[in-house]
Amino acid sequence: MTLPIWWRTDPTQPVRIGPRELPGRIWTASGCFAYGLSGHDIRSLDVGSPYAGIGAVVTKTVTPQPRSGNPMPRLVELEHGAINSIGLENVGHAEFVEAVLPALEERGVPTVVSLAATRPDEFGPMCERLAEVGRGFVHWHGVELNLSCPNVAEGGHDFGSSPATVAECVAAARPHLPDRLLIAKLTPNVAQIAPLAAAAAEAGCDAIAAINTVLGLDIDLETGQPVLPRRFGGYSGPAIRPIALAKCDEIIRQVGVPVIGIGGIETADDALRFFALGCAAVQVGTAQMRDPFAAARMAAALRPDAATT
Numbered sequence: 001m002t003l004p005i006w007w008r009t010d011p012t013q014p015v016r017i018g019p020r021e022l023p024g025r026i027w028t029a030s031g032c033f034a035y036g037l038s039g040h041d042i043r044s045l046d047v048g049s050p051y052a053g054i055g056a057v058v059t060k061t062v063t064p065q066p067r068s069g070n071p072m073p074r075l076v077e078l079e080h081g082a083i084n085s086i087g088l089e090n091v092g093h094a095e096f097v098e099a100v101l102p103a104l105e106e107r108g109v110p111t112v113v114s115l116a117a118t119r120p121d122e123f124g125p126m127c128e129r130l131a132e133v134g135r136g137f138v139h140w141h142g143v144e145l146n147l148s149c150p151n152v153a154e155g156g157h158d159f160g161s162s163p164a165t166v167a168e169c170v171a172a173a174r175p176h177l178p179d180r181l182l183i184a185k186l187t188p189n190v191a192q193i194a195p196l197a198a199a200a201a202e203a204g205c206d207a208i209a210a211i212n213t214v215l216g217l218d219i220d221l222e223t224g225q226p227v228l229p230r231r232f233g234g235y236s237g238p239a240i241r242p243i244a245l246a247k248c249d250e251i252i253r254q255v256g257v258p259v260i261g262i263g264g265i266e267t268a269d270d271a272l273r274f275f276a277l278g279c280a281a282v283q284v285g286t287a288q289m290r291d292p293f294a295a296a297r298m299a300a301a302l303r304p305d306a307a308t309t
């Protein structure tokens, strides 16, 4: 591909966000690359590895207790994206911290741990324990607070729509992570996102990740029923990219905090659109589920020296 003349950044070079230097600007999004423990060798930097040139893997969201998730079907492909209601299936914080985080560190996977809770005060103990176990880890960069999951009946949905609650969550996590990156991931399902981003920044987060999925519903015409047993789900993929760009733009223009752009990024060109707005990094979600090498390919394609390949 030919890169635009304004693009001179190598996204596979280190980038400083908050207190950390991460190895690149193209990351994988939470829930779309499991915990980041694939069988591939992280040290292999050719494009045969899904980690090649990747700045971080944001893990599947981890909650205080294990969760088995919502009934099937919980991920349905639509014409221009996908709708899901996974229900935060995960191994729970204790097992994650004891087994998964050390394995990620040992393999050298640049990691951001995604956390969700049902009450703001649960973030404090989760971050404290992560910091205890992760003390001295060099590949664990920080935490992304998932304040926006529209799929979980108790809690998640409301966290992200109230500036006061967003601030409470960030304030609960911050003291335990003095030297780690703290990101607040916001929902797009609000009229204005800037007040939420401002509340998170004032409470001490280092960056905002935007956006999580867009609240949606689809109908199966054969049955006349919603395609998901829980009716609503989170819509993701290429159709939401203009929504994501608008939300990122609102935050960048109104709040002086680094933004990590997410939403419908399928190609290197899509990633460039977020960088053109001023995003510090981007995350690849749904595209990564279809092709686990999607983010690595984008990183390779956006290197200035790849312009003619």
Ligand SMILES: Cc1cc2nc3c(=O)[nH]c(=O)nc-3n(C[C@H](O)[C@H](O)[C@H](O)COP(=O)(O)O)c2cc1C
Residues within 6 Å of the ligand: 029, 030, 031, 032, 060, 061, 075, 082, 084, 086, 088, 114, 146, 149, 185, 211, 212, 213, 235, 236, 237, 238, 240, 262, 263, 264, 265, 283, 284, 285, 286, 287
């Ligand atoms: C199947 C699936 C599972 C997801 N799980 C999570 C999750 O556990 N935590 C989270 O913060 N976001 C989760 N997301 C949202 C993505 O991280 C991302 O914010 C969203 O899908 C928009 O990006 P995309 O259009 O590139 O997929 C999930 C998305 C999908 C499609």
